[in-house]
Amino acid sequence: MPEQPSFYDALGGADALHRLIDSFYGQVLQDPLLAPVFAHFTPTHVEHVVVWLTEVFGGPAEYTKRLGGHHGLLSHHAGLAITEEQRARWAELLLATAAKELPEDALLQQRFAEYVEWGTRIAKSVSQPGAELGDPGPTPRWGWNGPA
Numbered sequence: 001m002p003e004q005p006s007f008y009d010a011l012g013g014a015d016a017l018h019r020l021i022d023s024f025y026g027q028v029l030q031d032p033l034l035a036p037v038f039a040h041f042t043p044t045h046v047e048h049v050v051v052w053l054t055e056v057f058g059g060p061a062e063y064t065k066r067l068g069g070h071h072g073l074l075s076h077h078a079g080l081a082i083t084e085e086q087r088a089r090w091a092e093l094l095l096a097t098a099a100k101e102l103p104e105d106a107l108l109q110q111r112f113a114e115y116v117e118w119g120t121r122i123a124k125s126v127s128q129p130g131a132e133l134g135d136p137g138p139t140p141r142w143g144w145n146g147p148a
């Protein structure tokens with residue numbers, strides 16, 4: 001039986017993630033509920049989210065090497081006080097974009113959606129006033145079987 005491609009290769013690698021995230025933030029910045037949260041959006045934002053997702057889904061571990069790893073990622077959300085409505089809209093828009101930009105494969109779309117649900121809940125939780133980041137451990141990995 002031929003070997004199954006890695007999750008990262010199956011989703012199309014960094015190019016696919018770049019198309020996905022670029023298109024996603026184009027919509028986020030037009031969304032009445034989310035645009036105010038991203039008032040200080042910078043051109044590096046898309047790039048850094050792509051680097052993060054690349055590592056999570058099994059590509060090169062560049063976020064850990066260059067951008068502060070898991071703790072660095074969480075600290076970007078500190079103090080944002082993300083509401084459940086904002087979290088849910090962010091996730092909904094990303095999944096709708098993934099349905100268009102990532103391969104149709106049902107398991108791939110499902111695992112991606114599970115990661116987004118998990119990750120957005122953590123982002124919301126660490127964004128609340130007074131939340132402690134602690135030591136979140138290494139950058140999470142996610143693949144065909146869910147969390148690795």
Ligand code: HEM
Pocket residue numbers: 034037038040042044045046048049052073076077080082086087090091115116118119120123124
């Ligand atoms: C899986 C979930 C998420 C991931 C992987 C993620 C990823 C990231 C990354 C990599 C950055 C740093 C960007 C940079 O270096 O310029 C960032 C910043 C940010 N994220 Fe998220 N994010 C997630 C969820 C959310 C949610 C749900 C919201 C709000 C609805 C949000 C709002 C923001 C904002 C406002 C910033 C910029 C903060 C600043 O000014 O530094 N994020 N995010």
